[in-house]
Amino acid sequence: MRNRVKIYTVSQVNSLIKVVLEESLPPRLIVRGEISGWKHHTSGHCYFSLKDESGILPCVMWASKFKNVKFSPEDGMAVLATGHIDVYTVGGKYQLYVDKLEPEGVGALQLAFEQMYKRLKAEGLFEEKYKKPLPAYPERIGILTSESGAAVHDIKDSIHNRWPPAGLFLYPVPVQGEGAAEKIAAALRDVNRRNKELKLDILIVGRGGGSLEDLWAFNEEVLARAIFDSKIPVISAVGHEVDTTIADLVADARASTPTKAGVVAVPDMQEVLEHVDNLKKRLGSQLKFLVYSAEQQSDELCIRLESSVRQLLAEARAKLHAGFQQIVKVEPHRLLGKKTVDLNNLKNRVNAAIKAIINSRRMQLTAKENLLAGLNPKSVLQRGYSITANKKTGLLIKSSEDVRIGDLLITELAEENLIESKVTNTQNKSK
Numbered sequence: 001m002r003n004r005v006k007i008y009t010v011s012q013v014n015s016l017i018k019v020v021l022e023e024s025l026p027p028r029l030i031v032r033g034e035i036s037g038w039k040h041h042t043s044g045h046c047y048f049s050l051k052d053e054s055g056i057l058p059c060v061m062w063a064s065k066f067k068n069v070k071f072s073p074e075d076g077m078a079v080l081a082t083g084h085i086d087v088y089t090v091g092g093k094y095q096l097y098v099d100k101l102e103p104e105g106v107g108a109l110q111l112a113f114e115q116m117y118k119r120l121k122a123e124g125l126f127e128e129k130y131k132k133p134l135p136a137y138p139e140r141i142g143i144l145t146s147e148s149g150a151a152v153h154d155i156k157d158s159i160h161n162r163w164p165p166a167g168l169f170l171y172p173v174p175v176q177g178e179g180a181a182e183k184i185a186a187a188l189r190d191v192n193r194r195n196k197e198l199k200l201d202i203l204i205v206g207r208g209g210g211s212l213e214d215l216w217a218f219n220e221e222v223l224a225r226a227i228f229d230s231k232i233p234v235i236s237a238v239g240h241e242v243d244t245t246i247a248d249l250v251a252d253a254r255a256s257t258p259t260k261a262g263v264v265a266v267p268d269m270q271e272v273l274e275h276v277d278n279l280k281k282r283l284g285s286q287l288k289f290l291v292y293s294a295e296q297q298s299d300e301l302c303i304r305l306e307s308s309v310r311q312l313l314a315e316a317r318a319k320l321h322a323g324f325q326q327i328v329k330v331e332p333h334r335l336l337g338k339k340t341v342d343l344n345n346l347k348n349r350v351n352a353a354i355k356a357i358i359n360s361r362r363m364q365l366t367a368k369e370n371l372l373a374g375l376n377p378k379s380v381l382q383r384g385y386s387i388t389a390n391k392k393t394g395l396l397i398k399s400s401e402d403v404r405i406g407d408l409l410i411t412e413l414a415e416e417n418l419i420e421s422k423v424t425n426t427q428n429k430s431k
Contacts, residue, residue, distance in 0.1 A: 011089060018087035021094060031057065031081045031096060032104060038075050040066075048073070050081060050096070058095040059083075065099050070112035070216070078104040109212045113219055116246055120221070125228050131252045132233040138201035138266055140167045142232070144187055147172040151208045151258040155237065158262025164393065166266055169200065174217075175207035181220030188226040188234075195232060203230065204261050205247065206237030215239055218247040227251050237261035273394050294368040301361045308357060312350050319346065387412045391420070400426040 008016075033050030040046050044063025049056050059081060073079065082100040087093070103111045120126065141159065145151045152170060159166050173187050174180040184205065191198065205227065207215075217223065218238045224246045227234050236251035237258045248254045255261035323339050388397045391408040403409070403423045411419040 010092070014087055014089040014092055017094070018089060021085055021087060025085050028082065028084055029096070031083075033057065033079065033081065035073055035075055035077045035079055038073055046073070046098075050079070058093060059098050060088075060095055061098040061101065066101075069101050069108070071103060071108050072112070072115050073101065080104050107212070109216060109219075113212075113246070116219065116221060116224075117249070120224060120246065120250065125224060126249045130228070134233050134235070134253055134265065135201045136267065137272075138163075138166060140169065140198070140200045141265060142169045142171060142191055142198070142200040142203045144171045144173050144184060144191075144203060144205045145207055145258075146175045149175065149208060151175075151206055151237070154208075154258040155204055155206070155261050158259045159266050162262055162268045163266035164269060165395070169198070176210070176214050176217055180217035181223040184217065185220075185223045185226035188223075188230055192229075192231050200232055202235060202265050203232050204235045204237055204255075204265060205251070206235075206255070206258050206261060207239070208258060209239040215245055218245040220246075223247060224250045235261055235264055237264075269393065276394065294365075297368065298365050301364065305357055305361055309354055312353060316346055316350055384414075400428045 031050055033052055036049045036051045036056065038046070038048040044066065046061040046063075046066050048059050048061075050059055051057070061083075080102045081096060081098045082102075083096050083098040085094055086097055088095055102108045124130065143152060143155055145155070147170060156168055159168060171187050171191060173184045175184070188203070188205070191200065191203065205218075207218075209215075215238060218236070227236070227247055227250050233252040235253045235255055236245070236247045237255040237260070238245050238247055239257075253264050255264045320343060323342065388409050388411045389395060390397060390403065391410045395402070397403055397409065403426060405423055405426070407423045409421045409423060411421065413419065
């Protein structure tokens with residue numbers, strides 16, 4: 001009886017090949033090649049081939065693995081693909097199932113940074129014209145960082161040492177690891193949505209230094225766009241001075257360390273007080289100049305008034321003399337009465353003109369004096385008012401909310417009299 005030849009189905013053949021490959025090949029391979037036919041499917045899966053000068057290898061990378069790839073693969077890119085060979089029995093072909101994909105010759109994160117830098121720069125996200133100015137004297141500052149890291153303490157100490165009046169508000173966020181960029185971006189958007197209530201003047205986003213992997217959250221596109229879209233000015237304070245992130249480039253201002261964020265965000269109290277003192281001196285000098293200028297104008301007005309009076313009197317005497325000469329020549333006894341009347345009228349007009357000029361000049365001088373008095377910021381002291389300031393900060397006290405129990409106050413009265421007091425209690429009747 002003839003031996004019967006076994007007949008295999010297509011699926012059986014593919015299964016046999018699958019078994020042979022599994023038994024013959026290493027369970028994990030690293031393959032060097034050039035990407036060809038790259039396709040990123042809407043499902044998230046990636047299909048492509050690796051090729052060299054004499055061969056081509058079909059590859060697939062599932063979406064769950066591709067989400068860990070930071071750079072953007074493209075045709076012609078030399079890569080190292082790590083995975084295993086298996087048979088796609090439905091299609092009857094073997095392919096490399098890729099678990100890890102890296103660019104050859106340069107780190108994956110470095111390449112991803114360079115790719116994102118070029119793309120965002122081309123969109124204009126780094127341009128100076130889009131950067132918002134920082135307020136000169138911020139009162140409320142939001143800090144987005146880890147509540148357990150050293151960065152929050154460095155930022156807090158730096159700001160309070162320079163500008164004690166600033167109020168600080170911490171928004172804890174993760175600063176590294178998977179999902180950190182998305183959480184920081186979400187916090188940025190939330191703060192912007194609620195800023196009518198929060199009234200923040202500046203946001204500081206940052207962390208301490210670290211490796212490129214540690215800082216990668218601040219190189220993610222989602223965070224870069226959240227910083228760019230923020231209506232509140234953003235200071236990026238990431239890493240040490242040698243580190244530069246995408247967040248640094250897109251932010252409105254950059255501090256090379258968290259400590260230096262305070263230097264960027266707020267002025268120095270001592271410098272501000274010195275500036276105020278200089279302004280006070282300049283104001284005093286300007287007031288003196290105005291007083292002297294007004295006195296000079298008054299002197300000039302008096303000189304012109306005297307000159308005008310002398311001229312009017314000279315003209316009157318000349319007319320009087322001319323009239324007298326005519327009277328002498330022509331029947332003086334008949335014209336004497338008329339000329340006497342004319343002379344009296346002329347005297348009255350002269351006197352009226354002199355009084356009008358004097359009154360006008362007096363009114364002008366009084367207006368100048370009133371203007372000078374209005375410019376004097378301490379004129380209210382003569383009317384029984386006083387000016388109270390915080391002895392430590394020099395800031396004026398406008399309401400009970402401007403002081404705390406134990407603060408030392410300086411109250412200035414008229415005639416440069418001063419009273420020093422200490423706050424023991426406060427009341428706010430409006431609440």
